[in-house]
Amino acid sequence: MMNEIKYDVFISFKNTDKDNQPTLDSEIAQKIYKELEQRNIQAFFSNIRLFQFGEAAYKQAIEEALDQSKILIAIATSLDYLNSKWVSYERESFHEDILSSRKENAYIIPYIKNIDINALPRSLRGYETFSIDNNSIEEVVNFVIACLKKSNEYKEKKFEKSLTTGKRASTYDPSSKKELRRLKIQADNTRQADTPAIEYCLTNLPKKDKIYILDAGCAYGFVTKDRFSNIANSQVIAADISKKCLEYAKEHNDAENIVYEYLDLESETLESDIEEIMDKYGIDKFDIIFSSLVIHHLKNPNRFLRKIRKYLSKDGFIILRGSDDGSMVSTGDNGLIEKVIQMHLQADGISDRFNGRKLYGQLIASGYKNVKMMSCIKETSSLDIDEKEDIFLERFEYRKTYLQNALEKDPYNMDKKNALDAMCYALDMLENIFSEESFWYSEIDFVAVGKRV
Numbered sequence: 071m072m073n074e075i076k077y078d079v080f081i082s083f084k085n086t087d088k089d090n091q092p093t094l095d096s097e098i099a100q101k102i103y104k105e106l107e108q109r110n111i112q113a114f115f116s117n118i119r120l121f122q123f124g125e126a127a128y129k130q131a132i133e134e135a136l137d138q139s140k141i142l143i144a145i146a147t148s149l150d151y152l153n154s155k156w157v158s159y160e161r162e163s164f165h166e167d168i169l170s171s172r173k174e175n176a177y178i179i180p181y182i183k184n185i186d187i188n189a190l191p192r193s194l195r196g197y198e199t200f201s202i203d204n205n206s207i208e209e210v211v212n213f214v215i216a217c218l219k220k221s222n223e224y225k226e227k228k229f230e231k232s233l234t235t236g237k238r239a240s241t242y243d244p245s246s247k248k249e250l251r252r253l254k255i256q257a258d259n260t261r262q263a264d265t266p267a268i269e270y271c272l273t274n275l276p277k278k279d280k281i282y283i284l285d286a287g288c289a290y291g292f293v294t295k296d297r298f299s300n301i302a303n304s305q306v307i308a309a310d311i312s313k314k315c316l317e318y319a320k321e322h323n324d325a326e327n328i329v330y331e332y333l334d335l336e337s338e339t340l341e342s343d344i345e346e347i348m349d350k351y352g353i354d355k356f357d358i359i360f361s362s363l364v365i366h367h368l369k370n371p372n373r374f375l376r377k378i379r380k381y382l383s384k385d386g387f388i389i390l391r392g393s394d395d396g397s398m399v400s401t402g403d404n405g406l407i408e409k410v411i412q413m414h415l416q417a418d419g420i421s422d423r424f425n426g427r428k429l430y431g432q433l434i435a436s437g438y439k440n441v442k443m444m445s446c447i448k449e450t451s452s453l454d455i456d457e458k459e460d461i462f463l464e465r466f467e468y469r470k471t472y473l474q475n476a477l478e479k480d481p482y483n484m485d486k487k488n489a490l491d492a493m494c495y496a497l498d499m500l501e502n503i504f505s506e507e508s509f510w511y512s513e514i515d516f517v518a519v520g521k522r523v
C-alpha cells in the first residue's frame with residue numbers, strides 16, 4: 071500500500087522521451103499538479119522512481135490511484151506519447167471502469183497539442199477536449215472543479231493531508247517526539263560499543279580523586295546517564311545546543327554526578343563558553359571527552375576536535391562514536407537496504423553518512439595521539455522480533471524525514487513528492503523484511519579512542 075491518500079484526479083502523461091529526458095508533457099503535468107494541490111484537490115501522477123522496485127510496484131500504485139480517482143486528465147503533446155504503453159494503460163483502464171459503471175460521475179479530460187481530434191483514441195472521443203495552446207491550466211482546473219462538484223467530490227474546506235506522504239510533517243528536529251524515542255533506542259543499541267572504550271579509558275587513567283567527563287552533544291541524556299552515572303567519584307558535564315533536549319535531560323536523566331549545560335560546539339566563543347562552565351564546577355581539565363554521533367553534524371569537525379583538545383588532561387582520553395552507511399551488510403532483502411541508502415544520499419540537508427570511517431583520521435589530523443579503533447559489530451542473528459524492529463527504527467525509519475522536510479519547503483514539487491513516496495514505499499517493505507527469519511543485517515558502530523599526548 072503506497073499511502074492512505076484518497077485521490078480525486080489522476081494525471082496521465084508520458085514521463086520521459088526516447089533519450090530519457092523529461093518530456094514537455096511532464097512539465098505541463100507538474101503545473102497542473104501544482105494548481106490542483108493549491109486548490110486542495112488531491113492529484114496522483116505516476117512515480118517512475120517506483121520502477122526500481124519492479125514493474126509490479128509501479129502498477130500497483132497506478133491501479134490504486136485509478137480506482138480512487140473521479141477524473142483522469144490525459145496530457146499529450148504527440149500521438150506517440152498518447153499511445154505509449156503506460157499512458158494508454160491508464161486511460162483505457164479508466165475508460166473501461168466508466169463504461170462498465172464501476173465508476174459513476176467520472177470524467178476523462180484530454181489536454182492535448184499537435185494531435186488531430188479525429189486521430190484521438192476511441193476512449194477519448196466522447197469527452198470535452200482542451201487544447202494546450204488555447205486553454206490555460208487554470209481553465210482545465212476550473213473544469214475539474216466543476217466535474218467534481220457534480221459528483222459531490224469537491225469540498226471547499228481545506229483538508230488534512232496524510233502524514234504518510236509527509237506533506238504536513240514537521241521539519242527535522244532533534245527534540246521531536248519521534249527522535250526522542252529513536253535516540254532512546256539507539257542508546258540501548260550502542261551500549262556494547264561504548265562500554266569497552268569507556269572501561270579502557272578508566273583502566274588506563276592514572277589514579278585520581280575525581281574523574282571529570284565531558285559528554286559533548288548529549289541530547290536527552292540517555293547515553294550520558296546510561297554510560298556515566300555509575301562511575302565512582304566522577305563529575306559529568308553533559309552539553310548540547312538543544313534547549314528542549316536539555317530540559318528533558320534534566321527532568322528524566324538526572325543523576326547525582328551529572329549536570330546538563332547549554333553549549334554550542336561550533337560557536338566562535340566555544341573556548342570562553344567551556345571555560346565558564348568549567349569554572350562554575352571547579353574543573354581544571356577533563357579526563358574523558360566523549361561525543362557520540364555528533365561531530366558529523368558540525369560544519370568543521372576537525373576545528374572542534376582541535377579546540378577541545380586543550381581541555382583534556384595530559385593523560386586524558388577522547389572517545390568518539392560514529393556510524394557509517396557503508397558498513398551495512400545484509401542478506402534476504404534483495405538489495406533493498408542499498409536502495410534506501412542511495413535514496414537517502416540524494417536528500418537535501420543530510421549529515422555525513424560515512425562519518426564512522428573518518429574518525430581515526432580526524433583525531434590524528436586534530437593532534438591526538440595513540441588513536442585506537444574499538445569498533446563493534448551490531449547484527450541481528452540472535453535478536454528477537456522486537457529487537458529487530460528497534461534496529462529498523464534506529465537505523466532506517468527516520469531517513470524519510472529529510473525527504474519530508476524537502477517537500478515541506480517545496481510542497482508542489484512532483485519530483486520531491488515522488489522521492490518521498492518511493493522512500494516510504496521502500497521503508498514499508500523493509501520494515502516487513504526486518505521481521506522475516508531469513509533476513510540478516512549487520513553494521514559497525516565505529517568507536518575511536520585517542521589521547522591528548
Ligand SMILES: C[S@@+](CC[C@H](N)C(=O)[O-])C[C@H]1O[C@@H](n2cnc3c(N)ncnc32)[C@H](O)[C@@H]1O
Binds near residue numbers: 293
Ligand atoms: C544524533 S544526536 C546524538 C545525541 C547523543 N550523543 C546520543 O548519542 O544519543 C546529535 C546531537 O548533537 C547535538 N548538536 C548538533 N550540533 C551541535 C552543536 N553545534 N553544539 C552542541 N550540540 C550539537 C544535537 O542537538 C543533538 O542532540
